[in-house]
Amino acid sequence: MPEPTPPQTVGPFFAIGLPWDDGPAVVEPGSGAAIALRGTVFDGEGAPVPDAIVETWQAPGDGCRGFGRCPTDGDGGWEIVTRKPDAAGGEAPHVAVAVFARGLLDRVPTRIYFGDEQAANAGDPLLSALEPARRATLIAAAEPGGYRLDIHLQGENETVFFGF
Amino acid sequence: MELLYPDYKSTRLRAPRRERIQLPRASTELTGPALWDGRVAPNDHDLTRQHDGEPLGERIIVHGRVFEAGGRPVPETLVEVWQCNAAGRYRHQGDQHPAPLDRNFTGLGRCLTGKDGSFCFVTVKPGAYPWGNHHNAWRPAHIHFSVFGRAFAQRLVTQMYFPGDPLFAQDPIFNSAGADRDRLVAAFDLDRTEPEWALAYHWDIVLARTPFEDA
Numbered sequence: 001m002p003e004p005t006p007p008q009t010v011g012p013f014f015a016i017g018l019p020w021d022d023g024p025a026v027v028e029p030g031s032g033a034a035i036a037l038r039g040t041v042f043d044g045e046g047a048p049v050p051d052a053i054v055e056t057w058q059a060p061g062d063g064c065r066g067f068g069r070c071p072t073d074g075d076g077g078w079e080i081v082t083r084k085p086d087a088a089g090g091e092a093p094h095v096a097v098a099v100f101a102r103g104l105l106d107r108v109p110t111r112i113y114f115g116d117e118q119a120a121n122a123g124d125p126l127l128s129a130l131e132p133a134r135r136a137t138l139i140a141a142a143e144p145g146g147y148r149l150d151i152h153l154q155g156e157n158e159t160v161f162f163g164f
Numbered sequence: 165m166e167l168l169y170p171d172y173k174s175t176r177l178r179a180p181r182r183e184r185i186q187l188p189r190a191s192t193e194l195t196g197p198a199l200w201d202g203r204v205a206p207n208d209h210d211l212t213r214q215h216d217g218e219p220l221g222e223r224i225i226v227h228g229r230v231f232e233a234g235g236r237p238v239p240e241t242l243v244e245v246w247q248c249n250a251a252g253r254y255r256h257q258g259d260q261h262p263a264p265l266d267r268n269f270t271g272l273g274r275c276l277t278g279k280d281g282s283f284c285f286v287t288v289k290p291g292a293y294p295w296g297n298h299h300n301a302w303r304p305a306h307i308h309f310s311v312f313g314r315a316f317a318q319r320l321v322t323q324m325y326f327p328g329d330p331l332f333a334q335d336p337i338f339n340s341a342g343a344d345r346d347r348l349v350a351a352f353d354l355d356r357t358e359p360e361w362a363l364a365y366h367w368d369i370v371l372a373r374t375p376f377e378d379a
Contacts, residue, residue, distance in 0.1 A: 002370040004233050006165070006341035006348060008323040009172075011308065013254040017246025017272050018310060020203075044177040051258075057196060057316040067197035089191050096192045096316050103174030105167050105340050107319055109193065125188055153178045163184035164193065164317040164372070 007106035012051050014100070019053065019071045026056065026068040026082035036146030037112060038079035041072050041099065044154030048076025052101035054151070056112075058085040058094075081146075084114060092120035092127065094138075099151055108161045112149050116142045134160050171336035173297055193317040194374065200242045200276055209275040211247075211287040219269035221250025221288030225356060225364040226324070229281040230311055233373040237281030243369075244310040245273040245285060252291030261293050286362065292331055304331035304338060311369055318371040325349045326365065 010018065027034050037056065041049040053071040060066030068080035085093045093114055098107040113121055121127050127135050137159045140147035151159050167179035187193065207213045212223060230238040248254045248271060251263040255271055273285045290305045306323040313319065325338060325348050332338050338345055347370075356364035 002231055002233060002235055002368070003344070003347065004372045005320065005322055005368075005370045006344040007320055008308075008341065008348065009174075009337060010310075010321050011323075011337075012258055013248075013256040014246065014308065014321075016254060016256055016270070017244050017308060044181075047177075049178070055319070058192065059195070060197070060199070065197075065199075089189070091189070091191060094192065098316070098319055100321060101178060103172070103176075103178035105169060105172075105175065105179070105337075106165060107321060108167070108180055109317070111192075126185075129188070130185070154181055158180055158182050161180050161182075161184050162187045162190075162193075164187060164190050 009102060009105055010053065010100045012102045014053060015071060018069065020069065023069040024080040026058075026066065026080055027064050029081045031063060033083050034081050035084055036079050036081055037095065037140065038077065038146060038148050039140075039150045040076040041078065041101070041151045042076060042153065042155070046155065048072070049101055049153065050074045050076055052076070052078075052099055054078045054080075055098045055100070055107075056080055056082065057096040058082065059088070087120050090125065092117055092124035099153070101153070104153070108153070109164070110151065110159050110161050111138055112147070113139045114142070114147060115139050130160060169336060169340040171298075172340055190317055194315050196312055196314060196316040196318065198240075198314070200240070203242060204274045204276055209273055209285050211269065211271065211273045211285065213286075214270055215268040217268045219249060219266045219288050221266075223286070223362040224289050225284065225286055225358065225362050226307065226350065226367065227282065227284040227353075227356060227364065228367040228369060230277050230283065230313070230369045230371065231281055232313070232318070232371050237277075238313055238371065239277055239279045239281055241277050241312045241314070243275050243277060243283045245307050247271045247287065247290040247307045248293060250288045250291050252293035263291070263293065289326070297336065301334065302331050304329040304335050309369065311371065313371040315374045318374060320369070320371055322369070323348060324367050327352055
């Protein structure tokens with residue numbers, strides 16, 4: 001029975017292989033209902049992480065590719081353009097996220113929920129099971145043109161990361 | 165897996181420290197990107213044919229199959245690779261190792277797996293190179309691999325190494341895989357070695373079982 005191949009860090013030079021020119025465009029920018037999802041990746045001392053890459057996944061269809069990827073810039077910032085997913089299966093609307101970086105031996109999975117979905121978020125089984133301070137690390141704040149959620153790899157505000 | 169591996173210094177401020185939350189229901193992560201139209205160009209699997217001339221170095225064939233744990237092959241999934249050139253230099257502005265760039269080598273490859281999960285790249289053997297992790301630190305020769313699989317929960321980025329590398333013992337990244345590290349090492353493959361042309365290496369990639377899936 002084959003055993004899983006261990007993960008290894010993407011290292012500092014993944015920009016050769018992973019980014020796509022259209023990686024951040026999960027839907028065509030300017031198409032109806034397009035929103036930006038953006039944020040900054042921080043390390044355990046609160047310093048921005050300029051060599052991370054954020055990947056996102058949501059149900060595809062109707063002009064939405066589902067998958068996005070965006071390397072962080074020199075200030076740790078990333079942004080994708082997508083559409084807010086629908087609630088499904090008793091869960092609040094969310095986008096699945098994987099963060100890769102030099103110094104991360106494996107990608108770290110998390111999710112982005114939406115701050116203006118209070119009712120759906122209150123009924124979400126995953127969010128409801130988290131302490132409020134931990135829950136807050138998964139909920140993006142609405143702002144002009146989209147939503148913002150910072151990702152803290154470590155430290156007091158460490159983002160909730162998942163296992164499967 | 166434990167993400168803090170202090171010998172690899174960059175993990176110290178970047179590895180999450182809190183316990184991971186097991187997703188009660190990985191609904192979204194049970195599916196993943198599957199449509200790769202236009203992502204792979206005809207020469208993308210051959211890193212020696214992406215420029216006017218051939219890159220310098222030892223031409224090699226790297227092939228294998230992508231499986232899920234349990235043995236099911238993963239067909240038509242995207243495999244992306246990147247690597248330094250034969251001199252140990254990446255085509256990246258952050259790489260200041262004083263080894264020459266090769267104008268005939270980018271170091272980027274892509275392919276889709278076949279119906280049996282197979283992939284095959286032609287490239288040059290990457291060189292070892294120094295890095296600042298500890299005194300006299302050198303990375304063993306390796307090729308970075310990115311694999312998607314069927315589910316976002318299976319997403320894997322890893323590194324493939326070459327058998328018998330004397331740099332293994334001092335490399336914390338390789339050793340961070342613990343007892344599983346041997347699964348990162350390709351096997352020399354005389355059967356697929358092409359006479360008068362290129363040595364071959366065989367390396368299979370096994371993705372985690374899809375979560376919550378019945379066996």
